[in-house]
Amino acid sequence: MSDGRISRVRVTFTVILAIIFAVLPLPEPINAARPDLLLLLVIYWSLSAPRIAGLLFAWFCGLAIDVLKGIILGQHALAFLVVAYFTHKFQLRIRIFPLSQQTLTVFAFLALYQFIVFWLDGIIGQPVTTWMRWLPVISGAILWPMLVAGLDTWNRRNR
Amino acid sequence: MVTLSSDSRNIIGRGPPLGAGLFFLGLVSVGIMMLDHRSNYLDTVRLWLGAAASPVYAVVQTPGQAWDWLTGSFADRNRLRAENSELTEQLREARVQLLQFDSLREENVRLRAVREASAGVGGRTMIAEIMRVDVDPFRHRVRINKGADDGVFETQPVLDAFGIVGQVVQVDKYSSTIILISDSGHAIPVQVNRNGIRSIAVGAGDMNKLNLPYLTVESDVKIGDLLVSSGLDGIFPAGYPVARVTKVERNPADTFALVEARPLAQLDRDREVLLLTAETLAPAVEPPASAGKPAATEPKPAAETSSATPAQAPSGQPAPAARAPAPQTQPPQE
Numbered sequence: 372m373s374d375g376r377i378s379r380v381r382v383t384f385t386v387i388l389a390i391i392f393a394v395l396p397l398p399e400p401i402n403a404a405r406p407d408l409l410l411l412l413v414i415y416w417s418l419s420a421p422r423i424a425g426l427l428f429a430w431f432c433g434l435a436i437d438v439l440k441g442i443i444l445g446q447h448a449l450a451f452l453v454v455a456y457f458t459h460k461f462q463l464r465i466r467i468f469p470l471s472q473q474t475l476t477v478f479a480f481l482a483l484y485q486f487i488v489f490w491l492d493g494i495i496g497q498p499v500t501t502w503m504r505w506l507p508v509i510s511g512a513i514l515w516p517m518l519v520a521g522l523d524t525w526n527r528r529n530r
Numbered sequence: 531m532v533t534l535s536s537d538s539r540n541i542i543g544r545g546p547p548l549g550a551g552l553f554f555l556g557l558v559s560v561g562i563m564m565l566d567h568r569s570n571y572l573d574t575v576r577l578w579l580g581a582a583a584s585p586v587y588a589v590v591q592t593p594g595q596a597w598d599w600l601t602g603s604f605a606d607r608n609r610l611r612a613e614n615s616e617l618t619e620q621l622r623e624a625r626v627q628l629l630q631f632d633s634l635r636e637e638n639v640r641l642r643a644v645r646e647a648s649a650g651v652g653g654r655t656m657i658a659e660i661m662r663v664d665v666d667p668f669r670h671r672v673r674i675n676k677g678a679d680d681g682v683f684e685t686q687p688v689l690d691a692f693g694i695v696g697q698v699v700q701v702d703k704y705s706s707t708i709i710l711i712s713d714s715g716h717a718i719p720v721q722v723n724r725n726g727i728r729s730i731a732v733g734a735g736d737m738n739k740l741n742l743p744y745l746t747v748e749s750d751v752k753i754g755d756l757l758v759s760s761g762l763d764g765i766f767p768a769g770y771p772v773a774r775v776t777k778v779e780r781n782p783a784d785t786f787a788l789v790e791a792r793p794l795a796q797l798d799r800d801r802e803v804l805l806l807t808a809e810t811l812a813p814a815v816e817p818p819a820s821a822g823k824p825a826a827t828e829p830k831p832a833a834e835t836s837s838a839t840p841a842q843a844p845s846g847q848p849a850p851a852a853r854a855p856a857p858q859t860q861p862p863q864e
Contacts, residue, residue, distance in 0.1 A: 391589055394586060396590070397664065403668070426552065439586065440665055443563050445562040446563060448562075497715050
């Protein structure tokens, strides 16, 4: 735990970047497929630094997305929370999965996240029903291996 | 594979159990969702949370603004000249139309006095800039750089130089979100300018299309008809251009005709929009098309819109006082 403080800085730094990425204007064709980078980071940090990135951390990340892009407060926060819960619960297993299997798990998590958001949208009465809303699941799963490779290298170098 | 070494959850003597955390935070989320959705208790909280988010917006906007500044300051002389002459031209045209506008206004005031309709004619607008941030790729919402501090309020109508753009749905301290008329959750009461037929234009989730689902097969609508706001919702002032009919399909077997229209406002190209301030929104309703409103029959040039308010037509019937929540489709009112 000697690197606790540095990790905290790292987590904060990546989270800020991901929040900025969430509202960055992207060109039209790829805008719909914008991966949920913040959620991927929450999963990553929940796996690799679960004492820093707990459920409360995930919940606040979700709340940030709610403030920036959501229709009501608490919607993305709840979705983030559920994903973080499952990540923590199966943390020891997921960490030793080979990358391919891990990517599949992350794919399932992202789908769960989108489903919860979709479901809550429906309850509010403003559903988005195009199939394109599921694109971030795929793009996120594609991004996962690269994200893990990048962050792992960074973590190892700075330890 | 994720690195194993940094740390892991305690296997023995865990901290607070996971399930309890999930339960508690889940309850909190559901609670604030209900508060936020069903009532306005969280409006001030949102106001300040939005203010906390403004540094993020600032960071995201910086490259675009820097680029604007650069291109602006290095714009070559010829282009500036061309632009200048064009603007002068536009100003001249606008002036001419303003002359006409003055006499029309006089006439309008006289008529209004006759009919004892006391609608305040303010015509004050506030210019807001659309921020270069992404709100939601699947919803037609944009963020503007004016918020509660500038006097923006929910359901405030938003226009551009060519027509109605949308309305404010959520207000933060320094910025606010507007919903465009093309959002599939938005509906605006309109009437055909030519003959006064009333209907509702519902967004189709497509920037270039509005649906008019409540026009019967027999109704007199033609391609090219101008649709203006009817003001019956008490949100949008009457008489502002909304869209032009692009498609009318009548199948005798159906009750309703398939009517589509194209919004006049440049929903996908605007950089700046106009917010109508409160005193402009006095209940002015029901401009009969035959009463002669030249201002609304064609899209106005940019220079005119800020002062011209065709909203001041003499009113025949009182506006519905209830402010219906806009994102809900209202039943047909014929």
